[in-house]
Amino acid sequence: xxxxxxxxxxxxxxxxxxxxxxxxxxxxxxxxxxxxxxxxxxxxxxxxxxxxxxxxxxxxxxxxxxxxxxxxxxxxxxxxxxxxxxxxxxxxxxxxxxxxxxxxxxxxxxxxxxxxxxxxxxxxxxxxxxxxxxxxxxxxxxxxxxxxxxxxxxxxxxxxxxxxxxxxxxxxxxxxxxxxxxxxxxxxxxxxxxxxxxxxxxxxxxxxxxxxxxxxxxxxxxxxxxxxxxxxxxxxxxxxxxxxxxxxxxxxxxxxxxxxxxxxxxxxxxxxxxxxxxxxxxxxxxxxxxxxxxxxxxxxxxxx
Amino acid sequence: xxxxxxxxxxxxxxxxxxxxxxxxxxxxxxxxxxxxxxxxxxxxxxxxxxxxxxxxxxxxxxxxxxxxxxxxxxxxxxxxxxxxxxxxxxxxxxxxxxxxxxxxxxxxxxxxxxxxxxxxxxxxxxxxxxxxxxxxxxxxxxxxxxxxxxxxxxxxxxxxxxxxxxxxxxxxxxxxxxxxxxxxxxxxxxxxxxxxxxxxxxxxxxxxxxxxxxxxxxxxxxxxxxxxxxxxxxxxxxxxxxxxxxxxxxxxxxxxxxxxxxxxxxx
Numbered sequence: 001x002x003x004x005x006x007x008x009x010x011x012x013x014x015x016x017x018x019x020x021x022x023x024x025x026x027x028x029x030x031x032x033x034x035x036x037x038x039x040x041x042x043x044x045x046x047x048x049x050x051x052x053x054x055x056x057x058x059x060x061x062x063x064x065x066x067x068x069x070x071x072x073x074x075x076x077x078x079x080x081x082x083x084x085x086x087x088x089x090x091x092x093x094x095x096x097x098x099x100x101x102x103x104x105x106x107x108x109x110x111x112x113x114x115x116x117x118x119x120x121x122x123x124x125x126x127x128x129x130x131x132x133x134x135x136x137x138x139x140x141x142x143x144x145x146x147x148x149x150x151x152x153x154x155x156x157x158x159x160x161x162x163x164x165x166x167x168x169x170x171x172x173x174x175x176x177x178x179x180x181x182x183x184x185x186x187x188x189x190x191x192x193x194x195x196x197x198x199x200x201x202x203x204x205x206x207x208x209x210x211x212x213x214x215x216x217x218x219x220x221x222x223x224x225x226x227x228x229x230x231x232x233x234x235x236x237x238x239x240x241x242x243x244x245x246x247x248x249x250x251x252x253x254x255x256x257x258x259x260x261x262x263x264x265x266x267x268x269x270x271x272x273x274x275x276x277x278x279x280x281x282x283x284x285x286x287x288x289x290x291x292x293x294x295x296x297x298x299x300x301x302x303x304x
Numbered sequence: 305x306x307x308x309x310x311x312x313x314x315x316x317x318x319x320x321x322x323x324x325x326x327x328x329x330x331x332x333x334x335x336x337x338x339x340x341x342x343x344x345x346x347x348x349x350x351x352x353x354x355x356x357x358x359x360x361x362x363x364x365x366x367x368x369x370x371x372x373x374x375x376x377x378x379x380x381x382x383x384x385x386x387x388x389x390x391x392x393x394x395x396x397x398x399x400x401x402x403x404x405x406x407x408x409x410x411x412x413x414x415x416x417x418x419x420x421x422x423x424x425x426x427x428x429x430x431x432x433x434x435x436x437x438x439x440x441x442x443x444x445x446x447x448x449x450x451x452x453x454x455x456x457x458x459x460x461x462x463x464x465x466x467x468x469x470x471x472x473x474x475x476x477x478x479x480x481x482x483x484x485x486x487x488x489x490x491x492x493x494x495x496x497x498x499x500x501x502x503x504x505x506x507x508x509x510x511x512x513x514x515x516x517x518x519x520x521x522x523x524x525x526x527x528x529x530x531x532x533x534x535x536x537x538x539x540x541x542x543x544x545x546x547x548x549x550x551x552x553x554x555x556x557x558x559x560x561x562x563x564x565x566x567x568x569x570x571x
Contacts, residue, residue, distance in 0.1 A: 021400060022399060022400050022401060022402070023398060023399050023400050025394055025395055025398040025399045026395050026398075026399030026400065026401045027395070027399075028391035028392065028394050028395035028399070029391070029392050029395035029396065029399065029401065029407070030391075030395075031387070031388045031391055031392070032388050032389070032391065032392035032395075032411060032451060032455075035388055035444070035447065035448060035451065036410070036411065036448070038444075039426065039444045039445065039447075039448050040414065040422070040425075040448055042429060043422070043425035043426045043428065043429040044421070044425045046425060046428045046429040046432055047421070047424060047425040047428050047429075050428055050432075056431070056432075057432070058431065058432050058433075058434055100324055100327065103317070103320050103321055103324060104321055104324045104325070107317070107321045118560060120325075121560075122556050122557075122560065123325055123328055123329055124328065125556050125559075126329075126332070126549075126552050126553055126556045127328050127329070127331075127332055127552075129505050129509070129551075129552035129555055129556060130332060130509070130545075130548055130549050130552040131508075131509035131511070131526050131545075131548045132509065132511055132526075133509075133511055133526045133529045133530050133533070134335070134509075134529070134544075134545040134548045134549065135331065135332075136533075137335070137529070137533060137537075137541055137542070137545055138331035138332060138334060138335050138545070139331055140346075140533070140537060141334060141335070141338055141346050141348075141537070141542075142331060142334060144346070144537075146345075146346070146347055146348075147346070147348065148334060148348045151347070151348045151349070152348070178327065178328070178331060181328070182328075210313055211313075232416065235416045235417075235418075236416075238418070239417075239418030239419065239420055239421070239512075241420050241511070241512055241515070242511055242512075242530060246530075246533060246534075256418065256420045256512075259420060259421075259424060260420070260424075260515065260516075263424065263427065263516065269428055269431070272424060273424075273428065276421050276424050276425070279418055279421060280417065280418070280421055283416070283417050283418055283421075284417075286416070287413060287416045287417065290416065291409050
C-alpha cells in the first residue's frame with residue numbers, strides 16, 4: 001500500500017541528518033526575495049549611488065562622480081549639529097523610555113491574573129497601533145501654550161504665563177517617549193517574564209530586602225532585554241520625522257527633517273542621499289548590535 | 305498572598321505603574337474630548353458637546369478622498385503581505401534553506417531601518433526609472449514594511465506546529481497538495497490573519513514612506529492630517545484622529561480574540 005513517495009514524510013520524522021537537503025518548499029521564499037531586492041536593496045543602492053553623483057543621471061547626461069555632497073556635509077556646522085541633535089534626542093528618548101518602561105514591564109511580567117495581564121497588554125498595544133500623526137496631535141493639545149496642562153496650571157494659579165512645554169527639545173522628547181515606550185515595554189516583558197521568579201524569592205528568603213533582591217538578581221538577568229529594548233527605541237527615535245517637526249518648531253532640526261527638506265524644497269537628491277547614507281550608517285550599527293544581543297540571548301536560552 | 309499592613313514599597317510600586325499607564329492612555333483619551341468640544345480652536349476645559357467636527361471631517365472632500373485612498377492601499381497591502389509573508393515564512397521554517405537565520409534578520413530589517421530612508425530611496429529609484437509616483441509604487445513600499453509583521457506571526461505559529469499531524473495525513477494517503485490545503489493552511493491561518501491585520505493598520509497609519517511617494521491631491525490620510533496640522537489645529541483633526549484610534553482599539557480586540565495578544569508578544 002505504501003509507495004516510496006508515501007514513506008518520505010515518515011523518513012522526515014526521523015532525526016534529521018546533519019546536512020538536510022534543501023526542500024522544494026524553499027522556493028516559496030521567491031516572491032519575498034523579489035520584493036526585497038526590487039523595492040529595498042536596489043532603492044538603497046540608488047540612494048548611495050546618487051549621493052556620489054553630481055546630478056540626476058536620468059535628466060542630465062553629463063553627471064560625474066563627486067564627493068562634494070559629503071564635503072558639504074562635513075564642512076557645514078549646521079549639518080554636523082543636526083546629526084548631534086538627532087543622536088542626543090535619540091539617546092535621551094531611549095534613557096527616559098527605559099526608566100518609564102521598566103516598571104511597567106516588570107509589573108506586566110509578574111502579573112498572575114490573566115485578565116489583568118490582557119488589560120495591561122491592551123493598554124500598551126492600543127497606543128502603539130494609533131498613528132504617529134495622531135499621537136503627536138494628542139501631545140500638541142496637551143503641551144501647547146493654551147493646551148490642557150498650561151490651562152490647568154494657570155487656572156490653579158501655579159503660574160501666570162504659560163510654561164514653554166513644546167516647540168523645543170523637551171516637548172519633542174516627551175512625545176517620542178510616549179510613541180516608542182511600548183516597544184521598550186514589550187521587549188522587556190518578554191525577557192523579565194523568562195526570569196524564574198523563585199530566584200528573587202530565594203534571595204529574599206536569604207535575607208535580602210526587596211530592593212536588593214531586585215538590584216542583585218532581577219536587574220542583571222534582564223540586561224539583554226534592556227540592551228535590546230534600548231537599541232530598538234534608539235533606532236526608531238533617530239529616524240522620527242513627524243514628531244520633531246511638529247513638536248520641535250524652529251528649535252529642533254534633526255537629520256530626517258533635513259533629508260525631507262532637501263527633497264521637497266531644494267530638490268537636491270544627491271545631498272539628500274548623502275544625509276541618508278549617514279543616517280543609514282548609524283542605524284545599521286544599531287541594528288547589527290541589536291541582532292547580536294538577540295542572538296546571544298537566544299543562544300543562552302538554548303543552553304539553559 | 306495574605307492581607308498585610310500598609311506596605312510603602314508596594315504602594316509606591318503600584319502608584320508608579322498607575323502613573324505610567326495614565327501617561328500611556330491619557331493623551332489618547334484627551335483626543336476624544338477635543339473631537340466633541342465646540343470651540344473653533346483647541347481649548348481646555350471643554351465647554352460643550354457637538355458633532356460638528358465629525359460633520360466637517362466626513363463632509364470634506366479632501367479628507368474623504370484621503371481616507372478612501374488610505375483604505376484601498378491598506379486592503380491591497382493586507383492581501384499582498386499575507387501572500388508574500390506566509391509563503392516566505394513557510395520557506396524559512398520548512399525549506400532547510402542555508403542561512404535561514406540571516407535571511408530572517410534581512411526580511412525583518414525594514415522594521416528597524418529608518419522608514420524615512422525607505423521612502424527617500426524608493427522616491428529616488430522611481431525617479432531614476434522614470435515612473436513617477438504611481439499608487440502601486442506606494443503599495444509596494446507599504447508592503448515592504450508590512451511583510452515583516454506577517455512573517456513574525458506566521459513563524460511563531462509554525463514554530464509551535466506539531467508536524468506529526470501532517471505525517472498522519474500522509475500515512476492516511478493524502479497527497480502533499482491536499483495536506484497543504486487541508487492540514488497546514490488551516491493550522492497556520494491564525495498567524496497569517498493576525499499578521500494581515502497588523503499589515504492593514506501599519507499601512508493605514510504609515511507616514512514616512514507615504515510622505516515621499518504621494519502626489520499632491522492624491523495623499524493618504526496621515527499625510528493630509530499632517531499638512532493640515534502644520535497650519536491649523538481644530539476639532540476636525542481630533543475627529544479624524546478618533547477614526548484612527550477606534551481602528552486601533554478594534555484591531556487590538558480582534559487580535560486578542562483571534563490569537564491572544566499574549567501569544568503575539570511572546571515572539
